[in-house]
């Protein structure tokens with residue numbers, strides 16, 4: 001499932017967090033106590049942690065989501081923000097998790113580019129169109145599906 005696009009996005013996001021936010025990305029070792037955790041921001045250490053066992057596409061989305069928490073000022077007094085898998089899958093609207101996902105979606109799949117590619121593939125079935133989006137933007141199938149829904153291109 002890995003593709004060049006995913007690796008390119010990952011490197012880009014690592015650069016953004018290091019150069020613009022002063023945050024370094026680390027993988028955390030996964031054990032049975034934390035395997036449900038996808039990522040975290042450790043504010044006092046300027047670190048973003050990612051699950052080392054998640055696949056590359058999921059890690060790219062999690063990294064963009066954590067950058068979202070930092071950029072959107074979501075820190076609420078605590079020294080860390082920990083995201084479980086369920087925080088990254090369809091959180092309730094108007095929550096910090098929803099906002100961070102929305103940020104990640106926009107960062108990884110800019111609207112004009114997404115619409116352009118989507119229209120180019122109009123002859124394909126919806127499933128094939130979404131598969132094309134995953135390749136083009138280096139994201140997971142679910143991330144591309146949510147982006148298409150948010151942009152009103154596709155109604156599940």
Ligand SMILES: [Zn+2]
Nearest residue numbers: 083087097100
């Ligand atoms: Zn989150």
